[in-house]
Amino acid sequence: MSVDPNHNRAGEDLLRFLERIETLEEEKKDRADDIRDVYAEAKGNGWDTKTMRRLVALRKLDPDARAEQQALLETYAKAIGLDLL
Amino acid sequence: MSVDPNHNRAGEDLLRFLERIETLEEEKKDRADDIRDVYAEAKGNGWDTKTMRRLVALRKLDPDARAEQQALLETYAKAIGLDLL
Amino acid sequence: MSVDPNHNRAGEDLLRFLERIETLEEEKKDRADDIRDVYAEAKGNGWDTKTMRRLVALRKLDPDARAEQQALLETYAKAIGLDLL
């Protein structure tokens, strides 16, 4: 049983956790980079990326939830006299 | 001229900057707390705060910009066959 | 009693909440702008703003909490053989 802090058991365990996290973070970052590339490619084809991001968000919602949120927004907008479009 | 690092001129200058920043940050935090309180009060009166936040965001945009963004969103949604409502 | 959605009581109430929020947000933004200005001024005097931000964060912690966190960090760093400096 060693007391060397660089080679103790707990340190080894901790290091394994950190390495697993770092590997996963690299993979996560790769995907994020890929996503950025796709948006850049779309932009190069004339698409507006901000609107694309809104579409991606909308497609995540199920249709019922989306309709409900929109209905509430319109009710509130009308109540304060805000013309949504 | 002192060399005491706790009382040198540069340190004094730096400290003045930090103090100015910290004062401003406190004031900024006070406003953030107040905003949270108003939302909480509105929620207590039956309003949906998520929709309120969307309204606040919409009111920040000038009407032309808002209309333009909405038109673009609808064009894109139609193009991919997404029913916005 | 009117049913005109632009002039109903609930709409008025909602609008008051929104206006209170917007006023507070403006004030909050003013402070944020001021903070940015102070950092810019400090930078113009040769200070490193990134380090300044770390100092501001450190000064927010009470000394005991700071010492405790630092001690834990050093323990962990030693355990994995990371030289903090």
Place this chain on the structure above:
Amino acid sequence: MSVDPNHNRAGEDLLRFLERIETLEEEKKDRADDIRDVYAEAKGNGWDTKTMRRLVALRKLDPDARAEQQALLETYAKAIGLDLL
């Protein structure tokens, strides 16, 4: 050549971009979930995740950059009389 907005060429192109993005986002989210799981597992083994996150951040820096930043922080801390530990 169709004018059906659900089947036009541009819409098809846009949809391809969105699908590519969504696939990548799913993969990215999977990694994020995995990372959360590892932290949770480490926490279950008695580790402090906040400190772990600081270690992960520190390990991202190359040693020279880390040493330089730390030296600057210490210089500044001394200048304002802040005891780092």
Place this chain on the structure above:
DNA sequence: AACGCATAAGTAAGAC
């Protein structure tokens, strides 16, 4: 002017 960074907002999960 585009790029990455840093802050801020919004969202979702977890603790009490």
Place this chain on the structure above:
DNA sequence: GTCTTACTTATGCGTT
């Protein structure tokens, strides 16, 4: 169930 805390996304800012 609420309320805080952490994570994710979005926006703006400074930089190159």
